[in-house]
Structure formats: structure tokens, C-alpha cells
Amino acid sequence: MHSSIADENNGSGFIAENSESKFVTVLNGPLKDICGLSETEISELTDYFRVSDGRILYTQLCEVIHDSVPDFSKNPPLVTGLEWEDPFQVNTLSVLEERRLQLLLSKIAALVNLRKLILRPYFQDYELISKNTGTVTVGHFARVLSYLGIMVSPDDFHLIVKKFMKDSYTINYVAFVAYIDRITKNMDEKMYLDLGGDVLSQWPGRAISAELPKLPRPEIGKIRAASVFGLQTVFHPALNAPAERESLERVMRRIQQYVFCNRIRTEQFFKDFDHSNCGRLTIMQFRRGLDIMGLAGVGKLWLSEPELHMLVCMYRDPSDPDRVCYTTFQDDVDQVFTTKELEKTPGFVVVSPPAEVLEIPRKGGEQWHEVKTDLRDLCENTLTTIRKKAEFRRMRLRPVFNDYDKHNNGHVSRSQFRQCLVANGFLLSDQELYALEQRYNDDMGFNYFWFIREAEPKKFEEPLYMGYVENIKKLNVEPVPPPPKNKETDIVEILAKIKGKVVRERVRVIEFMQHFDRHNQNVISRQDFIRGLDVCRFNLTPVEFNTIAEVFASPLRPNCVDYRRFCETVEEAMTQACLERAPLITPLQHLPSSDCDRNFLDFEERHHVSMALQKIAAKPETNLISLFQDYDKTNCGTIPKVQFLKALSVRGLAQILSSRELDVLQKCFAFERGMRDEMDYRAFCRCLELIAVTAYRRPC
Incomplete structure (x- = not known):
């Protein structure tokens, strides 16, 4: 602007000739599109910057537009802006409005705590869509309150909006939720709420309810109704007294019963709070662990506030009163x-669970052994009467009770219990009903599961799987070991059995024993010795194992065996020790015998075998060995009994022998191979050759 007007004068800052027309020409010419001034506005500018001699002082106009802009960057800020950036910023109300708002928010906080509501997610869903920063519209705020069931009057809603209004059209829900959380925390710290989440009646803040009675009602919260022989008693002096607090021992037994029935590991609910693994927690952490475990007011086992306080006092750390020894x-x-x-x-014999834990009655029930004798007798007589009638009429009591038990928790109310008895046709007196209630009542009502179990007996029917269970028990029973035989305790026969195995299969026993002797002490434990013999596959019985371990036991080491001496004794079957001292001695190798219990013959059987062999040897040369070898495909020296009979039949020898002689002959030359007995035809042929050579022949 300054350059455009300066071109029209000599640089003096004034427009000399025709100053007004030139000034107007400049504003309507090159500056018209920039300024966009009307003729009236231009006329007013001309009059404003005209001096007394009629010239226009354009330099002053240029200074006002260009040079007079203040530099605010050099000045310190008076307002930082944090007042509006604070997410918890709320408006200020009068003292009366603040008091009314506090009562209203306390009522909302109690309602939210009772319903276990979390307010923030309902507002954040809107924020994700609208991209606001901690604010929602008034309409959405009202819809959230209505959806959560928080019904407020128009005046109360207007008061909330007035307190948390931001930017004249949105609600600061972050501050609203923070106020509710702060009030709930304050109620919890000062114990204004019971474990159920409801406001205690002793707290004056309960008066925030808008539905106040017109007259005081001192009996609210103090009336307890009881049934004494069927009669309702209100304001009974004995019942108006506070309930007797259970002892610590009974509380612990209830906790143990709850833990045992639900198979709960207590450690898992506390160790996450103990980061330093010191075995101690704060009181709030301890109570929080009990809540997670299912105790206190939110679980299956309800514990009152005095009982929780009693537990805290019992397990409080003696060196730090603010902590609890949860490990104890x-x-x-x-x-x-x-x-x-x-x-x-x-x-020590552990009894799990203890009898006192299983027999503890449910909370709220009477200790039946402490009830008067006449009341117990009356209850037993009443149960006998009900049982007889139910058995005579073939009645089932459970369906009537199930109609009232919607949640199937095994309990009905007192009035429902009486209705069920009347529906089943049991007309009892007030005294009998009172006796039954004293027996089966607890904190949840009338325990009809227990009542039906005793009043509706059933004949014992043996389960169908009992036979299967008995068979399984017989299979799993430990077998009774047979009495030891003489052969199992004779060390000579046992060593002969082992030596025969060593000679036939060329087994080095010391190789299976030496790796158990890590310190080269020439002795190993009894268990390792038996394990080494088992690996050698000597097929010894437990009695034979014990016999060998006792014979070769170490005299200096109890429960140890001198395996070196045992190995040297077994090696005598192959060679003889210390031959370097007597080089002229010729060692004799042990000849293993294949005799066993299977081929043991008595005197009569030996006679039959002798007669059978003499009959076969009396025949002319039959060359049986080649025939047996034809059946022996693996050349192992044994053939099955069927093939043995076939070979004898081919040579015509089976016909000259009786069936008894054939059976005894098969038993004499039997050899165990695998899972069956085969015939040792080589020994049979050698025996025939020996008989043929040594046979006594009469002279002709």
C-alpha cells in the first residue's frame, strides 16, 4: 500500500494536488481487490487522515496498517492455558448447589458400586467415534445414564450438566467418572459400604435417598422375625441383639472345608502380590486375595466384616502392624x-480331611448336639412319621420342593417348606415344624436336600459296576509269593544253573557288574547286584536272588555284595583261577545240564524210558540222525514233538512203542525253546548209540 501511494507524490508523505481524488483513485484502483472497501468506507478514511490544509497524510495510514502491529512474543504469558487443558476441570457452583451435587453424586456412586458398574467404557465408545478428548455431548451423556439405569430428575440432571459443562455444549465425562470413583473409594475406606456393596444403615449418608418417609422409622433395619413353635415374633428382645460372632477356630474350619471341597491352592491367590517373596502382604492385599479366592462378600463363602478383621488381627505381623503374614x-x-x-x-498318619472339618454345620444352622433333648426327640419322631407315610404311600417329596427351588441350590424358604409339606399331605403341628426348622435351617433357608435324604430313604441298590470293581481289585492285588523250594535255597544248584547259562551263551558277568562299582571298591549295593543279575537274564526267582546276595554278602559293608568273589566263582565254569602258579594242572570245563522240572522222571518213568530205548536200539541200523536233520531246518539240534513222531513212524518205530512209552520218552528228551517244548534228537541218538554199543548179548 505504501509503494502504491508513494508513486503519486514526491516522497513527502502527503498527497499535494488533488489529494483526495488521488487517494480515492489508489484505493479503488490497485488496492480495490485487496482491501475491498466501499465508497462510504473510503470517504470515511479520507476524512479521517485529511490534515487542515486539505492534504491526505497517507504515511500515517500505512503505519497503522503495517508498522503498528505489537510484538507479543517478547511479553510473558499471563494465562498458560493449562486451566482448559486439565481433563478434570469443572465449573464452580454456589455452596448450596455444591452440597446438593455432593449428595446426588454420593447416591449415584452407591448405585454404581452396588451394581458393579464401570462407567468409563460406555463414554469411551462415543469418544472413539467423535474423536473428542474426554468429552461427550449432553444428549449422549443423558442416554448413557438412562442405559445404565441411573434415573435422575430434570433438576438433578441440569445440576450435573452445570457442574461438568465444557465448551458450552459438551460434558467432561472424565471429571464425572473421577468424582464417582473418588466417592466410592472414600466410602470403602471409611467402611460406609457393607460387603454386599450396599450403604450401611448406620451411615447418615443413606439419607441422600429422595424417597424419604414423612415420619422417622427407627425399626427399619432392626426388625428380626423368628418362629417360636410356629408363631411369628417381632421385636423379640433376644432376637434384637446382634448375632453372636463365630470363634476363630470355627471360621478357620469353614475356610478349610471350602478349600477342600473346591480343591483350591491358597498360595496362587497371594503370591502375585508378594513381589519380594517376603511372606507378608498389606491388609488390603490380604483381603483382596481372600476376595479372589472366593471368600469375603463376593464369593461362595461369605465372611462378615468382624470375621475378616479377626483373621487380620490373628495373622498380623508382630513387627509391622500394617502387614499380614499370609504364609502362616x-x-x-x-x-x-x-x-x-x-x-x-x-x-505320622495324616487324616485328610479331619473329621471336625467335615462335620462342621453350615453357617446359620444350629449345633444339633447343643439343642435341648426334648426338641431333638421331637424332631426324630417327626422324621419317623414322615418316613413311614412316604414309604406307605409310595411318595416322592423332591418334585414339590424342586418347583420352588428355581436356582437348584437345595434351599427353600420357611413358608415354602410348610407349603410343600401341606401339598404332600403332611399335617404337622407348630412344635413339630419348629423342630424340623431347627434341624435343617441355615443362612440360606431350609435345606431340603438334607431333609429328603433322611425323610425319603431308598433301598440300597448295589451299583452295576460293583462286579467290575471287584474284578479290578482282584487283578491289582499283590500276589502272595509261594513258599520257597529247596532248590531255590541251595546255592550249589543255583550256581550250576548260572554256570550252565554262562557256558552255553558265553556271558561275562563282570561286565554287567563292574559299571555299578564307580569307586572300584569291589563291592556294590544289594539293589545294584540284583539289577545286574537281572540284566544277565539268568531267570532267577526272588528267593534265588536273596540266596545269592546272602552267600556273597560283604562282611565289612552292610547291604552290600562282594561281586568280585561271585564273578570269580562263576568264571570257574570256563577256566580256573591262578593257573600261573600250577602250570601242569589241566582245567576242566563245566558241562551244563539241560535237566529241569519239566523232564524230571521218577522210578517208574525211568523204567518205561529204559524199556523204550532198548526196543528202539534192538532194531537194525535205522539211521535216525539223518532223518531228524531233514526236519531240523535251522540245525539247532531240536525239533517239535510232532516231527519227532513222524520220524519214528517213517522208520516203523512208533508202532512198537506204547502210548505211555512215547509220552515218557518225549518228556525225557524235552528241551524248552521259546514258549514250547521240543525234542533234543541229538541226545536221543547218542543215547541209542551208547545202548547199542554196551548192550549185553548172549552167546549163541
Whole structure:
């Protein structure tokens, strides 16, 4: 602008001749598209910058437009902007409105805590779509409250909007959720809420409810109804007293019963809080672990606040009152499964679970052994009457009770119990009903499962799988070892059996024993010695194992065997030790015998074998060995009994022998191979040759 107007004058800063027309020409000419001023606005500018002699001071106009812009970068900021960037920024209300808002938010916090609601995700779903930063619209805020069931009046909603309004059209839900969380935490710390999440009646804050009665009601929360011989008693002096607190021992037994029935490992619920593995937790961490385990007010086993406080006081760390020794609590609870350090007392017998844990009654029930005798007798007589009627009428009591038990937890109310008895046709007096209620009532109501188990007996029917179970028991029973035989305790026969195995299969026993002797002490343990013999496959019985271990036991080492001496004794079957001292001695090799219990013959059987061999030897040359070799494809020296009979039949020898002689002959030359007995035809042929050579012949 300055260069455009300066071209029209001599650089004095004024437009001299026809100053007004030139000034207007410049604004309407090259600067018209830039400034976009109307003729009226140009006329006003001309009048504003005209001096007394009629000239236009254009330099002042240029300074106003170009040079008079202040430099704010050199000045320190007066407002940082953090006031609006704070996500928890809320508006200020009057004292009366603040008090009303606090009561309203406390009521909402109690409702949210009771329903276990989490508010933030419902608002964040909208934020993901709208890309807002911690804010939602008023309409969406109202829809979220309505969806969660938080019904507020128009005045209350207007008060909330007034407090958390941001940018004149959105709601700061982050600050709203933070207020609710802060109030809930404050209620929890000051114990304004019970374990069920409801506000305690003793807290004055319960008065925030908008539905207040017109007159005070002191009996609210203090009325307890009881049934004394069937009559309802209200404001009973004995019942108005607080419930008697259970002892610590009974509380621990209830916890042990709960842990045992649900197979819970207590350690898993506390070790995640103990990062330093010191065995101690804070009180809140300990209670949080109990909540996760299912105790306290959110699990299956309900513990009152005094009982939890009693547990905390019992297991509190003596050196730090703010911490709890959870490992001690864990050891006490786990005693229902086993006993710690049981290896120090191996003779101690563990009873799991203890009888006092199994027999503990359900909470709220009467200790039946502490009830008066006349009441117990009345209950037993009533049960006998019900049992007889149910058996005589062929009745089933369970279907009527199941109609009232919608959740199938085994309990119905007192009134429902009476209705079920009337529906089944049992007309009992008030005293009898009261006796039954004292027997089967607990904190959940009337335990009809227990009642039906005793009032509706069934004949014992043996399960179909009992026969299968008995057979399995017979299969799994440990066999009774037979009495030892004389052969199993005779060391000579045992060594002969081992030597025969060594000679036939060329086994070096020391190779199977030496690797157990790591320190080269020439002795090994009894278990290792038996293990080495088992690897050698000598097929010894347990009695024979014990006999060898006792004969070759080390005199200086108990429960050890001198395996070197045993190996030298066995090696005598192959050679003789210390031959270098007597070079002229010729060692004799052990001749193994294949005799066993299978081919043992008595006197009569030996006579039959002798007669059979003499009959066969009396025949002329039959060349049986070549015939037997034709059947022996593997050339192992034995053939099956069937092939042995075929060979004798081919030579016409089976016809001259009786069936008794054939059976005894097969038994005499039997040889165990695999899982069957075969005939040792080589020994049979050698025996025939020996008889033929030594036979006594009469002179002609």
C-alpha cells in the first residue's frame, strides 16, 4: 500500500494536488481487490487522515496498517492455558448447589458400586467415534445414564450438566467418572459400604435417598422375625441383639472345608502380590486375595466384616502392624490336605480331611448336639412319621420342593417348606415344624436336600459296576509269593544253573557288574547286584536272588555284595583261577545240564524210558540222525514233538512203542525253546548209540 501511494507524490508523505481524488483513485484502483472497501468506507478514511490544509497524510495510514502491529512474543504469558487443558476441570457452583451435587453424586456412586458398574467404557465408545478428548455431548451423556439405569430428575440432571459443562455444549465425562470413583473409594475406606456393596444403615449418608418417609422409622433395619413353635415374633428382645460372632477356630474350619471341597491352592491367590517373596502382604492385599479366592462378600463363602478383621488381627505381623503374614495363614489352611514337614515324622498318619472339618454345620444352622433333648426327640419322631407315610404311600417329596427351588441350590424358604409339606399331605403341628426348622435351617433357608435324604430313604441298590470293581481289585492285588523250594535255597544248584547259562551263551558277568562299582571298591549295593543279575537274564526267582546276595554278602559293608568273589566263582565254569602258579594242572570245563522240572522222571518213568530205548536200539541200523536233520531246518539240534513222531513212524518205530512209552520218552528228551517244548534228537541218538554199543548179548 505504501509503494502504491508513494508513486503519486514526491516522497513527502502527503498527497499535494488533488489529494483526495488521488487517494480515492489508489484505493479503488490497485488496492480495490485487496482491501475491498466501499465508497462510504473510503470517504470515511479520507476524512479521517485529511490534515487542515486539505492534504491526505497517507504515511500515517500505512503505519497503522503495517508498522503498528505489537510484538507479543517478547511479553510473558499471563494465562498458560493449562486451566482448559486439565481433563478434570469443572465449573464452580454456589455452596448450596455444591452440597446438593455432593449428595446426588454420593447416591449415584452407591448405585454404581452396588451394581458393579464401570462407567468409563460406555463414554469411551462415543469418544472413539467423535474423536473428542474426554468429552461427550449432553444428549449422549443423558442416554448413557438412562442405559445404565441411573434415573435422575430434570433438576438433578441440569445440576450435573452445570457442574461438568465444557465448551458450552459438551460434558467432561472424565471429571464425572473421577468424582464417582473418588466417592466410592472414600466410602470403602471409611467402611460406609457393607460387603454386599450396599450403604450401611448406620451411615447418615443413606439419607441422600429422595424417597424419604414423612415420619422417622427407627425399626427399619432392626426388625428380626423368628418362629417360636410356629408363631411369628417381632421385636423379640433376644432376637434384637446382634448375632453372636463365630470363634476363630470355627471360621478357620469353614475356610478349610471350602478349600477342600473346591480343591483350591491358597498360595496362587497371594503370591502375585508378594513381589519380594517376603511372606507378608498389606491388609488390603490380604483381603483382596481372600476376595479372589472366593471368600469375603463376593464369593461362595461369605465372611462378615468382624470375621475378616479377626483373621487380620490373628495373622498380623508382630513387627509391622500394617502387614499380614499370609504364609502362616496358608499353612494353617493347607493342613486340611496334609501336614508340613512330614518327612521329619514318617510314622505320622495324616487324616485328610479331619473329621471336625467335615462335620462342621453350615453357617446359620444350629449345633444339633447343643439343642435341648426334648426338641431333638421331637424332631426324630417327626422324621419317623414322615418316613413311614412316604414309604406307605409310595411318595416322592423332591418334585414339590424342586418347583420352588428355581436356582437348584437345595434351599427353600420357611413358608415354602410348610407349603410343600401341606401339598404332600403332611399335617404337622407348630412344635413339630419348629423342630424340623431347627434341624435343617441355615443362612440360606431350609435345606431340603438334607431333609429328603433322611425323610425319603431308598433301598440300597448295589451299583452295576460293583462286579467290575471287584474284578479290578482282584487283578491289582499283590500276589502272595509261594513258599520257597529247596532248590531255590541251595546255592550249589543255583550256581550250576548260572554256570550252565554262562557256558552255553558265553556271558561275562563282570561286565554287567563292574559299571555299578564307580569307586572300584569291589563291592556294590544289594539293589545294584540284583539289577545286574537281572540284566544277565539268568531267570532267577526272588528267593534265588536273596540266596545269592546272602552267600556273597560283604562282611565289612552292610547291604552290600562282594561281586568280585561271585564273578570269580562263576568264571570257574570256563577256566580256573591262578593257573600261573600250577602250570601242569589241566582245567576242566563245566558241562551244563539241560535237566529241569519239566523232564524230571521218577522210578517208574525211568523204567518205561529204559524199556523204550532198548526196543528202539534192538532194531537194525535205522539211521535216525539223518532223518531228524531233514526236519531240523535251522540245525539247532531240536525239533517239535510232532516231527519227532513222524520220524519214528517213517522208520516203523512208533508202532512198537506204547502210548505211555512215547509220552515218557518225549518228556525225557524235552528241551524248552521259546514258549514250547521240543525234542533234543541229538541226545536221543547218542543215547541209542551208547545202548547199542554196551548192550549185553548172549552167546549163541
